[in-house]
Amino acid sequence: MTEQPSASRARPDRPDRPDRPDGPGWVSVDPSEDEQRRPPLTRPRIVRTALRLVDEKGLPALTMRALAQQLKVSPMALYNHVHDKEELIDLMIDLMLGEVDRSPVPGDWVTQLRVLTCSYHQALSAHPALARRYSSQVRIGPHGLLIMERAIGLLLGAGLSPAAAADAFFALFTYTVGFHQLGQIRRVSDPKRQDETGYYVALPAEQIPAVMTLAPHMSGVRQDGQFEYGLDTLLAGIKATLTQGSPPRPSTDKTEAHGG
Amino acid sequence: MTEQPSASRARPDRPDRPDRPDGPGWVSVDPSEDEQRRPPLTRPRIVRTALRLVDEKGLPALTMRALAQQLKVSPMALYNHVHDKEELIDLMIDLMLGEVDRSPVPGDWVTQLRVLTCSYHQALSAHPALARRYSSQVRIGPHGLLIMERAIGLLLGAGLSPAAAADAFFALFTYTVGFHQLGQIRRVSDPKRQDETGYYVALPAEQIPAVMTLAPHMSGVRQDGQFEYGLDTLLAGIKATLTQGSPPRPSTDKTEAHGG
DNA sequence: CGGGGGTTATGTACGTTGTACGGTGGTGTC
DNA sequence: GACACCACCGTACAACGTACATAACCCCCG
Numbered sequence: 001m002t003e004q005p006s007a008s009r010a011r012p013d014r015p016d017r018p019d020r021p022d023g024p025g026w027v028s029v030d031p032s033e034d035e036q037r038r039p040p041l042t043r044p045r046i047v048r049t050a051l052r053l054v055d056e057k058g059l060p061a062l063t064m065r066a067l068a069q070q071l072k073v074s075p076m077a078l079y080n081h082v083h084d085k086e087e088l089i090d091l092m093i094d095l096m097l098g099e100v101d102r103s104p105v106p107g108d109w110v111t112q113l114r115v116l117t118c119s120y121h122q123a124l125s126a127h128p129a130l131a132r133r134y135s136s137q138v139r140i141g142p143h144g145l146l147i148m149e150r151a152i153g154l155l156l157g158a159g160l161s162p163a164a165a166a167d168a169f170f171a172l173f174t175y176t177v178g179f180h181q182l183g184q185i186r187r188v189s190d191p192k193r194q195d196e197t198g199y200y201v202a203l204p205a206e207q208i209p210a211v212m213t214l215a216p217h218m219s220g221v222r223q224d225g226q227f228e229y230g231l232d233t234l235l236a237g238i239k240a241t242l243t244q245g246s247p248p249r250p251s252t253d254k255t256e257a258h259g260g
Numbered sequence: 261m262t263e264q265p266s267a268s269r270a271r272p273d274r275p276d277r278p279d280r281p282d283g284p285g286w287v288s289v290d291p292s293e294d295e296q297r298r299p300p301l302t303r304p305r306i307v308r309t310a311l312r313l314v315d316e317k318g319l320p321a322l323t324m325r326a327l328a329q330q331l332k333v334s335p336m337a338l339y340n341h342v343h344d345k346e347e348l349i350d351l352m353i354d355l356m357l358g359e360v361d362r363s364p365v366p367g368d369w370v371t372q373l374r375v376l377t378c379s380y381h382q383a384l385s386a387h388p389a390l391a392r393r394y395s396s397q398v399r400i401g402p403h404g405l406l407i408m409e410r411a412i413g414l415l416l417g418a419g420l421s422p423a424a425a426a427d428a429f430f431a432l433f434t435y436t437v438g439f440h441q442l443g444q445i446r447r448v449s450d451p452k453r454q455d456e457t458g459y460y461v462a463l464p465a466e467q468i469p470a471v472m473t474l475a476p477h478m479s480g481v482r483q484d485g486q487f488e489y490g491l492d493t494l495l496a497g498i499k500a501t502l503t504q505g506s507p508p509r510p511s512t513d514k515t516e517a518h519g520g
Numbered sequence: 521c522g523g524g525g526g527t528t529a530t531g532t533a534c535g536t537t538g539t540a541c542g543g544t545g546g547t548g549t550c
Numbered sequence: 551g552a553c554a555c556c557a558c559c560g561t562a563c564a565a566c567g568t569a570c571a572t573a574a575c576c577c578c579c580g
Contacts, residue, residue, distance in 0.1 A: 041528080041529080044355075063565080063567085064566080064567065064568080065565085065566080065567090073529075073530095074529060074530050074531075075530095075567090075568085076529075076530065076531080076568075076569090076570095077530075079567095079568070079569090080527080080528055080529075081517025081528095083569090084568095085567065085568090102382055104444055106508065108510070110510045111510040120304050120543070128323075142463050145463050145468055145471060146463070146467075146468070148468070148471050149467070149469075149470050149471050150470075150472070152470040152474055153469075153470040156470055156473065156474075162473055163370065163477050163479050165474060165477075166474045166477035166486075166487055167489040168489075169474070169492075170442075170486060170489075170490070171435070171489055171490030171493060173442070174435060174438045174439050174441075174442055174490060175431070175434060175435045175438060175490065176438075177438055177441065177442060178434040178435060178436075178437055178438015178439070178441060178442075179434045179438070180436060181431070181434075181437065181438060181441055182434055182438075188395065202567065203402050203405050203406070203550045207406075207409070208277050208405055208406070208409040209407070209409075209413075210409050210410075210412040210413040210416055211405060211408050211409050211412055213412070213422055214412055214416075214422050214425060214426045214429070216422075217422050217423050217426035219491075221296070226427055226430060228509075229427040229428075229430075229431055229506075229507055230427075230430070230431030230434060230435065231497075232507040232508060232509050232510075233431060233493065233498065233500075233501075233507040234490065234493055234494065234497070235510070236493075236497055236500070236507060236508045237492075237493030237494070237496055237497055238493065240493075241493075242497070243333040246489075247489055247492040247493040247496060248492060248496045249488075249492050250367065250368070250370045250371040250374055250492075301557075301558080323536080323537065323538085324537080324538065324539080325536085325538090333557045333558075333559090334558060334560075335538090335559095336537085336539075336540090336558075336559065336560080336561095337558050337559070339538095339539070339540090340556085340557055340558075341557095344538090344539090345537095345538065345539090416549080435538095506578070521580100522555105522579105522580085523574085523578105523579090523580085524577105524578090524579085524580100525576105525577095525578090525579105526575105526576095526577095526578105527564090527574105527575080527576085527577100527578105528573105528574085528575070528576095529573085529574075529575085530571100530572080530573070530574085531570105531571095531572085531573095531577085532569105532570090532571090532572100533568100533569085533571105534567105534569080534570100535568095535569100536565105536566080536567090537562080537564100537565085537566070537567100538562095538563105538564095538565090538566100539562100539563090539570095540561105540562085540563080540564105541552095541560105541561090541562085541563105542559105542560095542561090543558105543559085543560090543561105544557105544558085544560105545556105545558085545559095545576105546555105546556095546557090546558100547554100547555085547556085547557100548554095548555085548556100549552100549553085549554085549555100550551100550552090550554105
């Protein structure tokens with residue numbers, strides 16, 4: 001067993017806490033062990049089962065009771081391994097981020113950054129329900145930190161100043177995560193749909209001609225390549241930062257005038 | 261009363277539904293009426309009170325009971341005006357988006373788009389807790405649609421094809437909303453903080469030198485100008501699309517090779 | 521081989537949440 | 551003056567997260 005018995009009890013006093021990313025504290029991506037056996041309830045098994053449950057039935061289906069039932073265990077048994085439901089979700093997110101391929105690839109830093117970000121994007125795409133939760137109150141676990149480390153390392157290696165690298169990283173990160181947040185946009189602009197999709201009647205079509213023009217191009221579901229558009233735009237801008245010092249700004253200066 | 265008695269009863273059968281964005285169905289930004297009076301429980305008053313509650317106490321503080329208590333009313337009284345808690349939140353989001361200034365400004369389309377997006381950003385910044393919820397399962401109400409209409413109109417007016425405009429709009433939208441999703445990042449990489457901030461011990465500092473280099477520049481709280489960096493980068497890229505046809509891509513072609 | 525201690529699973533139970541249901545009172549209309 | 555119609559209320563329920571005390575388990579030491 002690679003699993004040490006020193007697994008934390010996760011009680012409020014939290015007596016001990018493992019440090020290594022793939023140690024018993026955090027969850028390894030490798031599901032080789034204890035995938036089949038019933039009896040040993042371990043942190044990795046809980047987190048993996050929870051991730052599968054969310055992938056299949058959606059985030060609201062993740063209740064401690066349902067998860068316990070899936071594991072053929074009492075609900076309270078889970079609390080010996082995770083402190084909280086929130087901690088469980090944090091662990092699930094880190095497990096998801098473990099799927100990101102951080103290995104170096106040939107090419108310049110822009111290419112490497114693009115590959116890394118695309119892999120990140122892929123990992124989020126593989127778990128859409130969880131990716132949508134990966135938003136408010138983000139906590140960065142070890143896998144997330146390692147991704148961050150690699151991205152920032154590439155930016156610094158390219159010659160960006162720490163401040164510029166921070167801006168650039170944050171823009172990339174924001175865009176990538178934000179992309180998955182909005183996976184479930186529901187345009188209810190079509191008056192015929194108002195009752196069918198429920199809830200909202202939006203606006204009559206004649207008030208939003210431009211939106212209606214684009215309607216066939218924004219068919220709710222994301223097309224492939226839509227992510228890459230913004231990604232490449234950002235990357236190009238970041239690259240330009242290296243020579244020009246800051247992203248180009250439009251002419252006027254009253255752009256962010258109103259209060260805040 | 262400017263309030264028509266035809267306000268929907270919001271029961272499951274949903275007998276009638278008003279159409280106009282500032283009608284009794286949706287909530288006007290103007291808080292002139294019924295701001296002080298106790299007795300008349302109206303949809304606008306409910307939504308405005310809820311928004312204030314979330315602004316002050318955070319999203320988890322928004323319970324139907326707490327909201328009802330704030331309005332000095334029985335919890336169930338709310339359900340005569342909103343169908344659901346989810347509908348309530350949708351209304352709150354649309355109320356927030358009503359604060360976006362869509363009025364035209366002088367300047368070219370890039371400038372106008374920048375001003376619009378900044379105003380959008382301001383509106384979200386004014387209500388951070390709600391902005392964070394503005395993520396999973398986005399429903400676009402009338403105010404959101406009008407913002408969308410204006411942004412897309414600017415893009416189409418600039419000469420972008422519908423497909424390009426859709427990509428560009430989506431990238432801008434994604435970035436802007438995503439920016440506020442990540443308002444609460446908690447880097448717990450500092451081992452000394454591990455118990456204080458709770459939950460996670462991340463990674464020893466020597467494993468993440470690049471991240472540690474940027475630590476002072478990413479002090480958890482967002483700095484002013486960080487949003488504009490990515491925004492200007494995206495805008496510049498969109499503008500470049502007009503002449504070049506598509507955003508520049510790095511040289512290699514194995515970028516999005518692995519499955520999905 | 522037998523006991524003991526710590527860890528792990530359990531059952532019960534509580535507080536909180538969203539919300540369905542039926543009654544009730546005040547108000548506008550004929 | 552009577553009726554109908556709402557908005558509002560009180561009660562109630564199911565589902566949730568999880569605290570607490572207890573019981574089963576296993577490994578280690580004697």
